[in-house]
Amino acid sequence: MPIEQDTRPLEEASPENAPESRHITSPALKGNPDELRDLEAGLDKLQSDANRKAGIDWTRVILPVAALLVLVLAWQIYVALGFKRQDQVPGPLDVLSQFGSLWAEGKAQEAILTSLQRGVIGFLISVAVATPLGLILAQVQPLRRAFGPLISGLQVLPSVAWVPAAIIWFGLSDGTVYFVVLMGAIPSIINGLISGVDQIPPQYRSVGKVLGASRIQMALQIILPAALPGYLGGLKQGWAFSWRSLMAAEIIAVGGTIGFGLGSLLDQGRTLSDMSTVMSAILAILFVGILIELLVFAPIERRLLHRRGLLAGSTR
Amino acid sequence: MPVVLDHLGKRFGDGAPVLDDVNATIEQGEFVALLGASGCGKSTLLNIIAGLDHPTSGALEVPSDGAAFMFQDSALFPWLTARGNIELALKLADKTGGTTKASRAARAGELLELVHLGGAGDKRPHELSGGMRQRIALARALAQDRQVLLMDEPFAALDAITRDLLHDELERIWKETGRTIVFVTHNVREAVRLGQRVLLLSSRPGRVVAEWAVTEEHRTDAGRAGELTGTITRRLREEIRRHAN
Numbered sequence: 001m002p003i004e005q006d007t008r009p010l011e012e013a014s015p016e017n018a019p020e021s022r023h024i025t026s027p028a029l030k031g032n033p034d035e036l037r038d039l040e041a042g043l044d045k046l047q048s049d050a051n052r053k054a055g056i057d058w059t060r061v062i063l064p065v066a067a068l069l070v071l072v073l074a075w076q077i078y079v080a081l082g083f084k085r086q087d088q089v090p091g092p093l094d095v096l097s098q099f100g101s102l103w104a105e106g107k108a109q110e111a112i113l114t115s116l117q118r119g120v121i122g123f124l125i126s127v128a129v130a131t132p133l134g135l136i137l138a139q140v141q142p143l144r145r146a147f148g149p150l151i152s153g154l155q156v157l158p159s160v161a162w163v164p165a166a167i168i169w170f171g172l173s174d175g176t177v178y179f180v181v182l183m184g185a186i187p188s189i190i191n192g193l194i195s196g197v198d199q200i201p202p203q204y205r206s207v208g209k210v211l212g213a214s215r216i217q218m219a220l221q222i223i224l225p226a227a228l229p230g231y232l233g234g235l236k237q238g239w240a241f242s243w244r245s246l247m248a249a250e251i252i253a254v255g256g257t258i259g260f261g262l263g264s265l266l267d268q269g270r271t272l273s274d275m276s277t278v279m280s281a282i283l284a285i286l287f288v289g290i291l292i293e294l295l296v297f298a299p300i301e302r303r304l305l306h307r308r309g310l311l312a313g314s315t316r
Numbered sequence: 317m318p319v320v321l322d323h324l325g326k327r328f329g330d331g332a333p334v335l336d337d338v339n340a341t342i343e344q345g346e347f348v349a350l351l352g353a354s355g356c357g358k359s360t361l362l363n364i365i366a367g368l369d370h371p372t373s374g375a376l377e378v379p380s381d382g383a384a385f386m387f388q389d390s391a392l393f394p395w396l397t398a399r400g401n402i403e404l405a406l407k408l409a410d411k412t413g414g415t416t417k418a419s420r421a422a423r424a425g426e427l428l429e430l431v432h433l434g435g436a437g438d439k440r441p442h443e444l445s446g447g448m449r450q451r452i453a454l455a456r457a458l459a460q461d462r463q464v465l466l467m468d469e470p471f472a473a474l475d476a477i478t479r480d481l482l483h484d485e486l487e488r489i490w491k492e493t494g495r496t497i498v499f500v501t502h503n504v505r506e507a508v509r510l511g512q513r514v515l516l517l518s519s520r521p522g523r524v525v526a527e528w529a530v531t532e533e534h535r536t537d538a539g540r541a542g543e544l545t546g547t548i549t550r551r552l553r554e555e556i557r558r559h560a561n
Contacts, residue, residue, distance in 0.1 A: 036481060036484055037432065040432055040485075043445070043447065043477065043478060043481070044436070044448055047448065203391045204391070204393065206385075207391045208408075209367075210367075210368065210384070210385040210460075211404070211405050211409065211456075212382070212408050212411070213408045221404060221407075225395045225396075226393070226395070307395065307440055308394040308395060308440070309441070309443070
Protein backbone atom coordinates (compact mmCIF):
# COMPACT_ATOMS: atom_id res chain seq x y z
CA MET A 1 0.00 0.00 0.00
CA PRO A 2 2.70 2.58 0.76
CA ILE A 3 3.32 4.49 -2.42
CA GLU A 4 6.90 5.52 -2.75
CA GLN A 5 6.42 8.44 -5.11
CA ASP A 6 3.92 10.11 -2.81
CA THR A 7 6.47 10.67 -0.09
CA ARG A 8 9.01 13.17 -1.15
CA PRO A 9 11.84 14.44 0.98
CA LEU A 10 11.77 18.10 1.85
CA GLU A 11 14.49 19.21 -0.58
CA GLU A 12 12.62 18.12 -3.68
CA ALA A 13 9.62 20.25 -2.99
CA SER A 14 11.01 23.52 -4.18
CA PRO A 15 8.52 26.22 -5.07
CA GLU A 16 9.28 25.73 -8.78
CA ASN A 17 7.69 22.33 -8.93
CA ALA A 18 4.87 23.22 -6.60
CA PRO A 19 1.98 22.18 -8.74
CA GLU A 20 0.68 24.69 -11.20
CA SER A 21 -2.52 22.81 -11.39
CA ARG A 22 -5.60 24.35 -9.89
CA HIS A 23 -7.78 22.11 -7.81
CA ILE A 24 -9.97 19.52 -9.35
CA THR A 25 -11.35 17.59 -6.45
CA SER A 26 -11.66 13.88 -6.64
CA PRO A 27 -15.04 13.09 -8.13
CA ALA A 28 -15.98 10.95 -5.18
CA LEU A 29 -16.06 14.02 -2.97
CA LYS A 30 -17.75 16.40 -5.32
CA GLY A 31 -21.32 16.68 -6.53
CA ASN A 32 -22.52 18.96 -9.27
CA PRO A 33 -22.53 22.64 -8.31
CA ASP A 34 -26.30 23.11 -8.49
CA GLU A 35 -26.92 20.13 -6.26
CA LEU A 36 -24.42 21.48 -3.76
CA ARG A 37 -26.07 24.90 -3.78
CA ASP A 38 -29.40 23.25 -2.97
CA LEU A 39 -27.80 21.11 -0.29
CA GLU A 40 -26.27 24.19 1.26
CA ALA A 41 -29.50 26.17 1.10
CA GLY A 42 -31.35 23.22 2.64
CA LEU A 43 -28.91 23.00 5.53
CA ASP A 44 -29.09 26.76 6.08
CA LYS A 45 -32.88 26.59 6.29
CA LEU A 46 -32.85 23.62 8.64
CA GLN A 47 -30.29 25.11 10.96
CA SER A 48 -31.50 28.68 11.37
CA ASP A 49 -33.94 29.73 14.01
CA ALA A 50 -37.40 30.50 12.78
CA ASN A 51 -38.41 34.06 13.59
CA ARG A 52 -40.72 34.15 16.56
CA LYS A 53 -42.72 37.27 17.21
CA ALA A 54 -44.37 37.40 20.60
CA GLY A 55 -47.27 39.70 21.48
CA ILE A 56 -47.60 41.49 24.81
CA ASP A 57 -46.90 39.05 27.58
CA TRP A 58 -49.65 39.83 30.10
CA THR A 59 -48.06 37.81 32.90
CA ARG A 60 -45.50 40.61 33.09
CA VAL A 61 -48.30 42.98 34.12
CA ILE A 62 -50.65 40.69 36.02
CA LEU A 63 -48.11 38.97 38.27
CA PRO A 64 -46.46 42.09 39.75
CA VAL A 65 -49.87 43.74 40.26
CA ALA A 66 -51.17 40.63 42.02
CA ALA A 67 -48.08 40.55 44.26
CA LEU A 68 -48.66 44.21 45.12
CA LEU A 69 -52.31 43.58 45.97
CA VAL A 70 -51.36 40.72 48.28
CA LEU A 71 -48.88 42.94 50.15
CA VAL A 72 -51.34 45.83 50.52
CA LEU A 73 -54.00 43.42 51.74
CA ALA A 74 -51.61 41.99 54.35
CA TRP A 75 -50.83 45.55 55.45
CA GLN A 76 -54.53 46.41 55.80
CA ILE A 77 -55.20 43.23 57.79
CA TYR A 78 -52.29 44.02 60.11
CA VAL A 79 -53.63 47.54 60.73
CA ALA A 80 -57.19 46.25 61.20
CA LEU A 81 -55.97 43.89 63.92
CA GLY A 82 -55.03 47.05 65.85
CA PHE A 83 -51.68 46.11 67.49
CA LYS A 84 -50.40 49.68 67.14
CA ARG A 85 -51.91 53.13 67.34
CA GLN A 86 -53.39 54.31 64.06
CA ASP A 87 -51.21 57.46 63.96
CA GLN A 88 -48.05 55.34 64.24
CA VAL A 89 -49.04 52.71 61.70
CA PRO A 90 -51.54 54.21 59.28
CA GLY A 91 -53.39 51.86 56.91
CA PRO A 92 -53.09 51.88 53.15
CA LEU A 93 -56.26 53.96 52.81
CA ASP A 94 -54.99 56.64 55.26
CA VAL A 95 -51.73 56.90 53.34
CA LEU A 96 -53.60 57.06 50.02
CA SER A 97 -55.85 59.88 51.22
CA GLN A 98 -52.84 61.78 52.65
CA PHE A 99 -51.03 61.35 49.34
CA GLY A 100 -54.21 62.58 47.63
CA SER A 101 -54.25 65.77 49.65
CA LEU A 102 -50.51 66.31 49.10
CA TRP A 103 -51.22 65.90 45.37
CA ALA A 104 -54.11 68.37 45.57
CA GLU A 105 -51.79 70.91 47.24
CA GLY A 106 -49.30 70.34 44.42
CA LYS A 107 -46.65 69.34 46.93
CA ALA A 108 -46.37 65.72 45.78
CA GLN A 109 -45.83 66.65 42.13
CA GLU A 110 -43.28 69.30 43.07
CA ALA A 111 -41.32 66.89 45.26
CA ILE A 112 -41.35 64.07 42.70
CA LEU A 113 -40.41 66.32 39.78
CA THR A 114 -37.64 68.11 41.71
CA SER A 115 -36.08 64.85 42.87
CA LEU A 116 -36.49 63.08 39.55
CA GLN A 117 -34.96 65.96 37.66
CA ARG A 118 -31.95 66.09 39.99
CA GLY A 119 -31.58 62.33 39.96
CA VAL A 120 -31.64 62.15 36.17
CA ILE A 121 -29.32 65.12 35.62
CA GLY A 122 -26.89 63.87 38.28
CA PHE A 123 -26.99 60.41 36.77
CA LEU A 124 -26.35 61.66 33.22
CA ILE A 125 -23.39 63.75 34.38
CA SER A 126 -22.06 60.67 36.20
CA VAL A 127 -22.37 58.57 33.03
CA ALA A 128 -20.55 61.21 30.99
CA VAL A 129 -17.72 61.38 33.53
CA ALA A 130 -17.49 57.70 34.44
CA THR A 131 -17.56 56.16 30.96
CA PRO A 132 -14.29 57.58 29.60
CA LEU A 133 -12.63 57.16 33.00
CA GLY A 134 -13.75 53.54 33.20
CA LEU A 135 -12.56 52.77 29.65
CA ILE A 136 -9.16 54.32 30.31
CA LEU A 137 -8.76 52.54 33.65
CA ALA A 138 -9.77 49.21 32.13
CA GLN A 139 -7.32 49.55 29.23
CA VAL A 140 -4.23 51.07 30.86
CA GLN A 141 -2.71 48.69 33.36
CA PRO A 142 -0.61 51.09 35.50
CA LEU A 143 -3.57 53.43 35.94
CA ARG A 144 -5.82 50.53 36.82
CA ARG A 145 -3.36 49.27 39.42
CA ALA A 146 -2.93 52.76 40.84
CA PHE A 147 -6.55 53.88 41.03
CA GLY A 148 -8.54 50.62 41.00
CA PRO A 149 -8.51 50.10 44.79
CA LEU A 150 -9.45 53.74 45.36
CA ILE A 151 -12.45 53.47 43.03
CA SER A 152 -13.60 50.26 44.72
CA GLY A 153 -13.18 51.94 48.09
CA LEU A 154 -15.23 54.94 46.99
CA GLN A 155 -17.98 52.57 45.94
CA VAL A 156 -18.08 51.06 49.42
CA LEU A 157 -18.02 54.44 51.15
CA PRO A 158 -21.64 55.50 51.76
CA SER A 159 -22.14 58.70 49.85
CA VAL A 160 -24.08 60.18 52.81
CA ALA A 161 -20.66 60.58 54.38
CA TRP A 162 -20.00 63.32 51.83
CA VAL A 163 -23.03 65.39 52.89
CA PRO A 164 -21.35 67.31 55.74
CA ALA A 165 -18.32 68.08 53.60
CA ALA A 166 -20.54 69.14 50.71
CA ILE A 167 -22.57 71.46 52.94
CA ILE A 168 -19.36 73.11 54.15
CA TRP A 169 -18.07 73.53 50.57
CA PHE A 170 -21.23 74.37 48.69
CA GLY A 171 -23.64 75.51 51.39
CA LEU A 172 -27.31 74.60 51.20
CA SER A 173 -27.46 74.73 47.42
CA ASP A 174 -28.03 72.35 44.51
CA GLY A 175 -24.25 72.01 44.34
CA THR A 176 -24.34 69.98 47.55
CA VAL A 177 -27.00 67.66 46.20
CA TYR A 178 -25.22 67.07 42.88
CA PHE A 179 -21.84 66.56 44.54
CA VAL A 180 -23.24 63.80 46.75
CA VAL A 181 -25.04 62.18 43.81
CA LEU A 182 -21.89 62.19 41.67
CA MET A 183 -19.76 60.73 44.46
CA GLY A 184 -22.31 57.95 44.78
CA ALA A 185 -22.84 57.11 41.13
CA ILE A 186 -19.49 57.62 39.41
CA PRO A 187 -17.49 54.91 41.23
CA SER A 188 -20.16 52.27 40.69
CA ILE A 189 -20.47 53.05 36.98
CA ILE A 190 -16.68 52.92 36.60
CA ASN A 191 -16.55 49.60 38.45
CA GLY A 192 -19.36 48.15 36.36
CA LEU A 193 -17.62 49.14 33.14
CA ILE A 194 -14.28 47.75 34.32
CA SER A 195 -15.79 44.40 35.28
CA GLY A 196 -17.65 44.34 31.95
CA VAL A 197 -14.34 44.85 30.15
CA ASP A 198 -12.66 42.15 32.26
CA GLN A 199 -15.25 39.62 31.12
CA ILE A 200 -14.71 40.17 27.39
CA PRO A 201 -13.51 36.95 25.72
CA PRO A 202 -9.83 37.53 24.86
CA GLN A 203 -10.51 36.39 21.33
CA TYR A 204 -12.43 39.59 20.56
CA ARG A 205 -9.24 41.56 21.11
CA SER A 206 -7.30 39.19 18.85
CA VAL A 207 -9.95 39.61 16.17
CA GLY A 208 -9.79 43.38 16.57
CA LYS A 209 -6.03 43.30 16.24
CA VAL A 210 -6.13 41.06 13.17
CA LEU A 211 -8.74 43.35 11.62
CA GLY A 212 -6.31 46.22 12.11
CA ALA A 213 -8.15 48.26 14.75
CA SER A 214 -6.27 51.26 16.15
CA ARG A 215 -6.27 51.82 19.92
CA ILE A 216 -9.22 54.17 19.79
CA GLN A 217 -11.15 51.95 17.36
CA MET A 218 -10.43 49.00 19.62
CA ALA A 219 -11.83 50.86 22.63
CA LEU A 220 -14.93 52.29 20.94
CA GLN A 221 -15.82 49.70 18.31
CA ILE A 222 -14.88 46.49 20.11
CA ILE A 223 -14.21 46.86 23.85
CA LEU A 224 -17.16 49.13 24.67
CA PRO A 225 -19.86 47.17 22.79
CA ALA A 226 -18.43 43.87 24.02
CA ALA A 227 -18.55 45.15 27.61
CA LEU A 228 -22.07 46.51 27.21
CA PRO A 229 -23.89 43.94 29.39
CA GLY A 230 -21.53 44.59 32.30
CA TYR A 231 -21.61 48.31 31.61
CA LEU A 232 -25.40 48.29 31.71
CA GLY A 233 -25.24 46.51 35.07
CA GLY A 234 -22.95 49.30 36.25
CA LEU A 235 -25.39 51.92 34.95
CA LYS A 236 -28.27 50.31 36.83
CA GLN A 237 -26.27 50.27 39.99
CA GLY A 238 -25.12 53.82 39.27
CA TRP A 239 -28.73 54.95 39.01
CA ALA A 240 -29.57 53.19 42.27
CA PHE A 241 -26.66 54.95 43.97
CA SER A 242 -27.69 58.30 42.47
CA TRP A 243 -31.23 57.93 43.74
CA ARG A 244 -30.23 56.79 47.21
CA SER A 245 -27.56 59.45 47.60
CA LEU A 246 -30.03 62.06 46.43
CA MET A 247 -32.57 61.05 49.06
CA ALA A 248 -29.92 61.06 51.79
CA ALA A 249 -28.75 64.51 50.74
CA GLU A 250 -32.30 65.87 50.59
CA ILE A 251 -33.16 64.54 54.03
CA ILE A 252 -30.06 65.98 55.68
CA ALA A 253 -29.65 69.23 53.78
CA VAL A 254 -32.90 71.15 54.02
CA GLY A 255 -33.47 74.86 53.45
CA GLY A 256 -31.25 77.41 51.71
CA THR A 257 -31.65 77.40 47.94
CA ILE A 258 -32.22 73.66 47.93
CA GLY A 259 -35.58 72.99 46.34
CA PHE A 260 -38.30 70.79 47.78
CA GLY A 261 -37.69 67.14 46.88
CA LEU A 262 -39.00 63.79 48.08
CA GLY A 263 -36.33 63.64 50.77
CA SER A 264 -37.44 67.08 51.99
CA LEU A 265 -41.03 65.86 52.08
CA LEU A 266 -39.94 62.87 54.13
CA ASP A 267 -38.07 65.11 56.56
CA GLN A 268 -41.06 67.43 56.82
CA GLY A 269 -43.28 64.47 57.71
CA ARG A 270 -40.81 63.48 60.45
CA THR A 271 -40.72 66.98 62.00
CA LEU A 272 -44.52 67.13 61.98
CA SER A 273 -44.74 63.54 63.33
CA ASP A 274 -47.09 62.91 60.42
CA MET A 275 -46.68 59.20 59.71
CA SER A 276 -49.02 59.27 56.68
CA THR A 277 -46.81 61.85 54.97
CA VAL A 278 -43.68 59.85 55.83
CA MET A 279 -45.23 56.70 54.36
CA SER A 280 -46.42 58.60 51.29
CA ALA A 281 -42.90 59.91 50.70
CA ILE A 282 -41.29 56.49 51.21
CA LEU A 283 -43.72 54.85 48.80
CA ALA A 284 -43.23 57.63 46.23
CA ILE A 285 -39.45 57.13 46.43
CA LEU A 286 -39.94 53.39 46.01
CA PHE A 287 -42.32 53.73 43.07
CA VAL A 288 -40.10 56.14 41.19
CA GLY A 289 -37.32 53.58 41.55
CA ILE A 290 -39.57 50.78 40.29
CA LEU A 291 -40.85 52.85 37.38
CA ILE A 292 -37.36 53.76 36.21
CA GLU A 293 -36.35 50.09 36.37
CA LEU A 294 -39.45 48.91 34.51
CA LEU A 295 -39.65 51.66 31.90
CA VAL A 296 -35.97 52.38 31.24
CA PHE A 297 -33.53 49.68 32.28
CA ALA A 298 -35.55 46.50 31.90
CA PRO A 299 -36.48 47.06 28.21
CA ILE A 300 -32.92 48.11 27.31
CA GLU A 301 -31.46 45.13 29.11
CA ARG A 302 -33.92 42.68 27.62
CA ARG A 303 -33.29 43.97 24.13
CA LEU A 304 -29.52 43.91 24.59
CA LEU A 305 -29.47 40.34 25.89
CA HIS A 306 -32.00 39.15 23.33
CA ARG A 307 -29.98 40.52 20.43
CA ARG A 308 -26.92 38.65 21.65
CA GLY A 309 -28.85 35.43 22.13
CA LEU A 310 -28.33 35.47 25.90
CA LEU A 311 -31.97 35.33 26.99
CA ALA A 312 -32.82 31.73 26.18
CA GLY A 313 -33.85 29.90 29.33
CA SER A 314 -33.63 32.96 31.58
CA THR A 315 -36.53 34.04 33.77
CA ARG A 316 -36.50 37.66 32.63
CA MET B 317 4.98 38.15 -2.45
CA PRO B 318 5.69 34.84 -0.73
CA VAL B 319 5.55 34.06 2.95
CA VAL B 320 8.98 32.94 4.09
CA LEU B 321 9.72 31.28 7.44
CA ASP B 322 13.44 31.23 8.03
CA HIS B 323 14.80 29.19 10.97
CA LEU B 324 11.85 30.37 12.99
CA GLY B 325 11.76 29.47 16.69
CA LYS B 326 9.44 30.23 19.57
CA ARG B 327 9.60 29.49 23.25
CA PHE B 328 7.38 30.82 26.01
CA GLY B 329 9.45 32.00 28.98
CA ASP B 330 12.13 29.48 29.93
CA GLY B 331 10.12 26.45 28.78
CA ALA B 332 11.08 24.02 26.03
CA PRO B 333 10.76 25.53 22.57
CA VAL B 334 7.33 25.23 21.00
CA LEU B 335 8.69 25.86 17.54
CA ASP B 336 12.26 25.20 16.55
CA ASP B 337 13.97 25.90 13.26
CA VAL B 338 10.83 26.07 11.15
CA ASN B 339 11.63 26.59 7.47
CA ALA B 340 9.06 27.00 4.75
CA THR B 341 8.25 29.13 1.77
CA ILE B 342 4.67 29.64 0.71
CA GLU B 343 4.28 31.07 -2.77
CA GLN B 344 1.79 33.72 -3.72
CA GLY B 345 -1.55 32.18 -4.56
CA GLU B 346 -0.61 28.83 -3.10
CA PHE B 347 -2.89 26.76 -0.88
CA VAL B 348 -0.81 25.08 1.81
CA ALA B 349 -2.20 22.72 4.44
CA LEU B 350 -0.23 22.74 7.67
CA LEU B 351 -0.76 19.40 9.34
CA GLY B 352 0.17 18.30 12.83
CA ALA B 353 -1.07 16.58 15.95
CA SER B 354 -2.87 18.63 18.55
CA GLY B 355 -0.47 20.68 20.61
CA CYS B 356 2.34 20.79 18.07
CA GLY B 357 2.44 24.56 17.82
CA LYS B 358 0.40 24.93 14.63
CA SER B 359 -1.70 27.68 16.10
CA THR B 360 1.35 29.39 17.58
CA LEU B 361 2.96 29.38 14.15
CA LEU B 362 -0.17 30.85 12.62
CA ASN B 363 -0.36 33.53 15.31
CA ILE B 364 3.24 34.46 14.55
CA ILE B 365 2.55 34.78 10.83
CA ALA B 366 -0.52 36.89 11.69
CA GLY B 367 1.54 39.19 13.90
CA LEU B 368 -0.42 38.28 17.04
CA ASP B 369 2.72 36.76 18.51
CA HIS B 370 6.43 37.20 17.92
CA PRO B 371 9.12 34.63 17.17
CA THR B 372 11.98 34.33 19.67
CA SER B 373 14.48 33.38 16.97
CA GLY B 374 14.78 33.29 13.21
CA ALA B 375 13.17 35.53 10.67
CA LEU B 376 9.78 35.89 9.10
CA GLU B 377 8.83 37.52 5.85
CA VAL B 378 5.20 38.37 5.20
CA PRO B 379 3.58 40.86 2.83
CA SER B 380 3.67 44.32 4.39
CA ASP B 381 -0.11 44.56 4.68
CA GLY B 382 -0.13 41.55 6.99
CA ALA B 383 -2.51 38.63 6.84
CA ALA B 384 -6.21 37.99 7.30
CA PHE B 385 -7.09 35.44 9.95
CA MET B 386 -9.94 33.03 10.45
CA PHE B 387 -10.34 31.42 13.85
CA GLN B 388 -11.49 27.96 14.86
CA ASP B 389 -14.73 29.31 16.24
CA SER B 390 -16.14 32.07 14.12
CA ALA B 391 -15.40 34.80 16.70
CA LEU B 392 -18.09 37.00 15.19
CA PHE B 393 -19.11 39.95 17.33
CA PRO B 394 -22.50 39.07 18.86
CA TRP B 395 -23.67 42.69 19.04
CA LEU B 396 -23.50 43.08 15.26
CA THR B 397 -25.51 41.45 12.50
CA ALA B 398 -23.73 39.26 9.97
CA ARG B 399 -23.56 42.23 7.62
CA GLY B 400 -22.44 44.51 10.47
CA ASN B 401 -19.52 42.21 11.22
CA ILE B 402 -18.35 42.39 7.62
CA GLU B 403 -18.86 46.14 7.42
CA LEU B 404 -16.83 46.64 10.60
CA ALA B 405 -13.95 44.66 9.05
CA LEU B 406 -14.17 46.85 5.93
CA LYS B 407 -14.16 49.97 8.09
CA LEU B 408 -11.18 48.88 10.18
CA ALA B 409 -9.28 47.86 7.04
CA ASP B 410 -9.78 51.31 5.54
CA LYS B 411 -6.89 53.32 6.95
CA THR B 412 -7.14 56.25 4.56
CA GLY B 413 -10.86 56.90 4.80
CA GLY B 414 -11.20 56.15 1.09
CA THR B 415 -14.49 54.27 1.40
CA THR B 416 -17.95 55.57 2.14
CA LYS B 417 -20.61 53.91 4.23
CA ALA B 418 -22.53 53.14 1.04
CA SER B 419 -19.55 51.59 -0.71
CA ARG B 420 -18.82 49.44 2.34
CA ALA B 421 -22.43 48.30 2.48
CA ALA B 422 -22.28 47.36 -1.20
CA ARG B 423 -19.02 45.47 -0.72
CA ALA B 424 -20.45 43.64 2.31
CA GLY B 425 -23.39 42.60 0.12
CA GLU B 426 -21.01 41.20 -2.49
CA LEU B 427 -19.07 39.27 0.13
CA LEU B 428 -22.30 37.83 1.56
CA GLU B 429 -23.23 36.70 -1.94
CA LEU B 430 -19.77 35.18 -2.36
CA VAL B 431 -20.38 32.88 0.62
CA HIS B 432 -23.97 32.25 -0.55
CA LEU B 433 -25.51 34.03 2.43
CA GLY B 434 -27.07 37.00 0.69
CA GLY B 435 -30.34 36.48 2.55
CA ALA B 436 -28.86 36.13 6.04
CA GLY B 437 -27.14 39.51 6.31
CA ASP B 438 -29.51 40.89 8.90
CA LYS B 439 -29.34 37.88 11.18
CA ARG B 440 -27.27 37.93 14.34
CA PRO B 441 -24.55 35.36 14.90
CA HIS B 442 -26.56 33.38 17.46
CA GLU B 443 -29.36 32.95 14.93
CA LEU B 444 -27.03 31.22 12.46
CA SER B 445 -25.77 27.64 12.40
CA GLY B 446 -22.09 26.86 13.00
CA GLY B 447 -21.46 26.43 9.29
CA MET B 448 -23.16 29.70 8.41
CA ARG B 449 -21.18 31.50 11.09
CA GLN B 450 -17.95 30.17 9.63
CA ARG B 451 -18.99 31.35 6.17
CA ILE B 452 -19.66 34.82 7.59
CA ALA B 453 -16.27 34.65 9.32
CA LEU B 454 -14.73 33.73 5.95
CA ALA B 455 -16.46 36.69 4.32
CA ARG B 456 -15.16 38.91 7.11
CA ALA B 457 -11.62 37.60 6.60
CA LEU B 458 -11.92 38.32 2.86
CA ALA B 459 -13.20 41.81 3.65
CA GLN B 460 -9.74 42.66 4.91
CA ASP B 461 -8.59 42.32 1.31
CA ARG B 462 -5.15 40.95 2.13
CA GLN B 463 -3.24 38.59 -0.07
CA VAL B 464 -2.55 36.07 2.68
CA LEU B 465 -5.36 34.26 4.48
CA LEU B 466 -4.54 32.22 7.56
CA MET B 467 -7.06 29.65 8.73
CA ASP B 468 -6.81 27.94 12.11
CA GLU B 469 -8.81 24.69 11.97
CA PRO B 470 -11.85 26.67 10.86
CA PHE B 471 -14.04 23.65 10.11
CA ALA B 472 -13.01 21.40 13.00
CA ALA B 473 -16.22 21.86 14.97
CA LEU B 474 -18.62 21.29 12.07
CA ASP B 475 -20.57 18.20 11.09
CA ALA B 476 -19.34 16.13 8.15
CA ILE B 477 -21.85 17.29 5.54
CA THR B 478 -21.34 20.95 6.36
CA ARG B 479 -17.59 20.48 6.32
CA ASP B 480 -17.67 18.89 2.86
CA LEU B 481 -19.74 21.80 1.62
CA LEU B 482 -17.39 24.34 3.10
CA HIS B 483 -14.42 22.58 1.52
CA ASP B 484 -16.03 23.07 -1.89
CA GLU B 485 -16.93 26.61 -1.03
CA LEU B 486 -13.46 27.50 0.19
CA GLU B 487 -11.90 25.95 -2.90
CA ARG B 488 -14.21 27.95 -5.15
CA ILE B 489 -13.46 31.18 -3.31
CA TRP B 490 -9.74 30.49 -3.39
CA LYS B 491 -9.92 30.09 -7.16
CA GLU B 492 -12.02 33.22 -7.56
CA THR B 493 -9.87 35.43 -5.35
CA GLY B 494 -6.37 34.00 -5.86
CA ARG B 495 -5.45 34.34 -2.19
CA THR B 496 -2.47 32.68 -0.57
CA ILE B 497 -3.97 30.34 2.01
CA VAL B 498 -2.29 28.66 4.96
CA PHE B 499 -4.77 26.18 6.37
CA VAL B 500 -3.98 24.59 9.73
CA THR B 501 -5.63 21.26 10.46
CA HIS B 502 -5.09 17.99 12.31
CA ASN B 503 -7.28 16.17 9.82
CA VAL B 504 -5.23 14.40 7.12
CA ARG B 505 -8.15 13.94 4.76
CA GLU B 506 -8.96 17.63 4.98
CA ALA B 507 -5.33 18.52 4.30
CA VAL B 508 -5.24 16.34 1.18
CA ARG B 509 -8.65 17.55 0.09
CA LEU B 510 -7.70 21.22 0.19
CA GLY B 511 -3.95 21.71 -0.01
CA GLN B 512 -1.74 21.91 -3.04
CA ARG B 513 0.99 21.08 -0.63
CA VAL B 514 0.77 19.41 2.77
CA LEU B 515 3.41 20.32 5.36
CA LEU B 516 3.76 18.04 8.38
CA LEU B 517 4.74 19.74 11.62
CA SER B 518 6.37 17.58 14.30
CA SER B 519 5.49 18.04 17.96
CA ARG B 520 7.65 19.44 20.73
CA PRO B 521 9.42 21.14 19.23
CA GLY B 522 7.37 21.96 16.16
CA ARG B 523 9.36 21.69 12.97
CA VAL B 524 8.47 20.97 9.34
CA VAL B 525 9.53 17.33 9.00
CA ALA B 526 7.91 16.23 5.77
CA GLU B 527 5.97 17.61 2.89
CA TRP B 528 3.90 16.17 0.08
CA ALA B 529 2.63 17.69 -3.11
CA VAL B 530 -0.99 16.98 -3.90
CA THR B 531 -1.05 16.55 -7.66
CA GLU B 532 -3.67 16.60 -10.33
CA GLU B 533 -3.73 12.83 -10.19
CA HIS B 534 -4.73 12.77 -6.54
CA ARG B 535 -7.61 15.06 -7.30
CA THR B 536 -9.11 13.10 -10.15
CA ASP B 537 -8.51 9.63 -8.77
CA ALA B 538 -10.11 8.79 -5.44
CA GLY B 539 -7.89 5.74 -5.06
CA ARG B 540 -4.71 7.74 -5.36
CA ALA B 541 -6.04 10.33 -2.94
CA GLY B 542 -6.75 7.53 -0.47
CA GLU B 543 -3.23 6.19 -0.84
CA LEU B 544 -1.72 9.61 -0.19
CA THR B 545 -3.97 10.05 2.83
CA GLY B 546 -2.77 6.67 4.14
CA THR B 547 0.86 7.57 3.66
CA ILE B 548 0.53 10.88 5.42
CA THR B 549 -1.50 9.36 8.26
CA ARG B 550 1.20 6.76 8.89
CA ARG B 551 3.89 9.42 8.96
CA LEU B 552 1.80 11.53 11.35
CA ARG B 553 1.23 8.59 13.68
CA GLU B 554 4.92 7.78 13.62
CA GLU B 555 5.58 11.35 14.66
CA ILE B 556 3.12 11.10 17.55
CA ARG B 557 4.41 7.68 18.68
CA ARG B 558 7.90 9.14 19.11
CA HIS B 559 6.52 10.88 22.19
CA ALA B 560 5.19 7.69 23.78
CA ASN B 561 8.41 6.99 25.64
